[in-house]
Amino acid sequence: MRGTEQLFIGNEWVAPSTTATIRVIAPHTEQPVARVPAPGAADVDRAVSAARAAFDTGPWPRLDPAERVAIVRRLAELYAARVDEIADVISTEMGAPLTFSRSAHARLPGAMIRAFADIAEEYPWTESRPGFLGSNVLVCKRPVGVVGAIIPWNMPMFLTVAKLIPALLAGCTVVLKPSPETPLDANLMAELIEQLELPPGVVSVLPGDRAVGRYLVSHPGIDKVSFTGSTAAGRQVAEACGAALRKVGLELGGKSAAVVLDDADPADFASGMRVAGLMNSGQACVAQTRILLPRSRYREYVDALVSMVEKLSVGDPFDPATQVGPMVSQHQQERVRGYIEQGQREGAKLLVGGTELPDGLRRGWYVRPTLFVDVDNAMRIAQEEIFGPVLSVVPYDDEDHAVKLADATEYGLSGSVWTPDLDRGLAVARRIRTGTLGINQPYSMDPFAPFGGVKNSGIGREFGREGLDGFLDTTSISIRPVRRGTDRAGS
Structure with a gap:
C-alpha cells in the first residue's frame, strides 16, 4: 500500500511539509503496524489551495452531472476489487471483528458508492417552475464549493464514502481529514481515487490530529465543513463555521x-440487541445502549439479555468466531472502564461484565461486554455516550412513560421499538423525538434514506437525496419573455 511516506494532496502523492509521523497501533496486539506522515499547516494550505483552484477554474464542477456519475461508478468498480483488503486493514487498525469489517466496514461502503451514483443520476439538477408573479422560474442546483470533510475512527470507510462521494457527485472539491487512529483505509481510498485520473486538485486526504482539524475548519478557503464526531467537538466546529458564516x-x-x-418475544429481542446495542464492539453513535423494559415482564427480558451478553465471543478480530473486539485505543479502553466504575458508584446493578480483561486475554485494549440493570435514567451511564460494549437497562411503567424516558436525553440520533404488532410499534416510534428509528431492528442506515439527528445529535442530513442537497447551493433565475414588436421604432 502506498502513502506510508507521502501525502495525497490534489490527486497526487507528494512529500509532506514536516518529518512528523503518525504511528498506527493494532488494538489487539498493542503493537505498531505502520507509520504515515502527519500533515502540518503547510500541507493543509496546499490541499485547500489546490481544491480552491480546481473548483474556481477547473473542469470538475463544470462537468455535466452524468459525467461525474460515470466516474463515481468507475470508482465503485475499483473499490470492489479491493474490498477484502479494505476489511483486513480496518480490522487491523481499529480492531473491529473481521466479520463486521467485511460487511459494514467494507462491502456496505462499496454498495453506498453505487447507490449515491443512482441518486445523482435521477437528481433534478434543474427544475422549471411557473412563477406566482408571472415570470418563469428556473431553479438550478450548483456545487457548494470546497468541502472540508472530517471523519472519526469508528466507521472510517463508511463515513469517508458518506461524505466524499455525494460531495464529488455534486461537483465539489474535497479535503478529507481522517482520524489519526485509522489512516490506512483512507490511504487505500486515495489510491483508488488516483486511478480515476481526476482533474488536478479535486481530492486531498490528510490524516491528522485535532490541531489539523481545527486549522482546516477555520481555513478561509473552505466553503463547507462536513463533520462527524462527538457533540463537544461538534459545538467547536459549529462556532468556527458560524463566525465565518460557513x-x-x-x-x-x-x-x-x-x-x-x-x-415482544424475549429471545428475538435479545438476539436483535446483539447488533442494535453492541455493533462494532459498541463503538457506534447509533448504538441502542439504553434498553427500556416494561416492569410487567422485566425479569423475562433481563434474563434473555443476560444470556445473550454472557455468550458473546470476545477476542482476536481475525478469529471468525469473534463478535466483540478491542477498543480502538488505550484511551478509549480506560474511558469505557471509567464509565463502568461510575455506574457501580451510582448504584446500578452490574449483572455481566466489569472492568477486568475478558477471560483468556492478557493484552489488547479490551472491555468485557457489560450489562447494568435497575438503572435510573438520570444516571450518567444512561445519559452520556460511552462508546463501548456497555448496556444500561431502565424499567418503565407504560407506553407514555417509555416515550418520556426515550426522549429524556440531550441526544436524538437513533432508536428502536420492539414488538410483533407493527401498527403499535409505528405509533410509538412516531412519538419519539429522534432522527432515525428501526422497528424490530436497529436503524438500517439505508443509503437511499436521509440519516441524521435532532437536538444535540447534529445538524443536517446525510444519505439519500437530502445528503446530496447538503453539498449544493440553490440558484433561482426569473425569466420574463421579451415581446418583439413588428416595428421597434415605429407606431
Whole structure:
C-alpha cells in the first residue's frame, strides 16, 4: 500500500511539509503496524489551495452531472476489487471483528458508492417552475464549493464514502481529514481515487490530529465543513463555521433508546440487541445502549439479555468466531472502564461484565461486554455516550412513560421499538423525538434514506437525496419573455 511516506494532496502523492509521523497501533496486539506522515499547516494550505483552484477554474464542477456519475461508478468498480483488503486493514487498525469489517466496514461502503451514483443520476439538477408573479422560474442546483470533510475512527470507510462521494457527485472539491487512529483505509481510498485520473486538485486526504482539524475548519478557503464526531467537538466546529458564516453539516453523538413493548418475544429481542446495542464492539453513535423494559415482564427480558451478553465471543478480530473486539485505543479502553466504575458508584446493578480483561486475554485494549440493570435514567451511564460494549437497562411503567424516558436525553440520533404488532410499534416510534428509528431492528442506515439527528445529535442530513442537497447551493433565475414588436421604432 502506498502513502506510508507521502501525502495525497490534489490527486497526487507528494512529500509532506514536516518529518512528523503518525504511528498506527493494532488494538489487539498493542503493537505498531505502520507509520504515515502527519500533515502540518503547510500541507493543509496546499490541499485547500489546490481544491480552491480546481473548483474556481477547473473542469470538475463544470462537468455535466452524468459525467461525474460515470466516474463515481468507475470508482465503485475499483473499490470492489479491493474490498477484502479494505476489511483486513480496518480490522487491523481499529480492531473491529473481521466479520463486521467485511460487511459494514467494507462491502456496505462499496454498495453506498453505487447507490449515491443512482441518486445523482435521477437528481433534478434543474427544475422549471411557473412563477406566482408571472415570470418563469428556473431553479438550478450548483456545487457548494470546497468541502472540508472530517471523519472519526469508528466507521472510517463508511463515513469517508458518506461524505466524499455525494460531495464529488455534486461537483465539489474535497479535503478529507481522517482520524489519526485509522489512516490506512483512507490511504487505500486515495489510491483508488488516483486511478480515476481526476482533474488536478479535486481530492486531498490528510490524516491528522485535532490541531489539523481545527486549522482546516477555520481555513478561509473552505466553503463547507462536513463533520462527524462527538457533540463537544461538534459545538467547536459549529462556532468556527458560524463566525465565518460557513455552511456546516454535523453528525454527532447519541444515547439511543431501544423501547421493548410488553408483547415482544424475549429471545428475538435479545438476539436483535446483539447488533442494535453492541455493533462494532459498541463503538457506534447509533448504538441502542439504553434498553427500556416494561416492569410487567422485566425479569423475562433481563434474563434473555443476560444470556445473550454472557455468550458473546470476545477476542482476536481475525478469529471468525469473534463478535466483540478491542477498543480502538488505550484511551478509549480506560474511558469505557471509567464509565463502568461510575455506574457501580451510582448504584446500578452490574449483572455481566466489569472492568477486568475478558477471560483468556492478557493484552489488547479490551472491555468485557457489560450489562447494568435497575438503572435510573438520570444516571450518567444512561445519559452520556460511552462508546463501548456497555448496556444500561431502565424499567418503565407504560407506553407514555417509555416515550418520556426515550426522549429524556440531550441526544436524538437513533432508536428502536420492539414488538410483533407493527401498527403499535409505528405509533410509538412516531412519538419519539429522534432522527432515525428501526422497528424490530436497529436503524438500517439505508443509503437511499436521509440519516441524521435532532437536538444535540447534529445538524443536517446525510444519505439519500437530502445528503446530496447538503453539498449544493440553490440558484433561482426569473425569466420574463421579451415581446418583439413588428416595428421597434415605429407606431
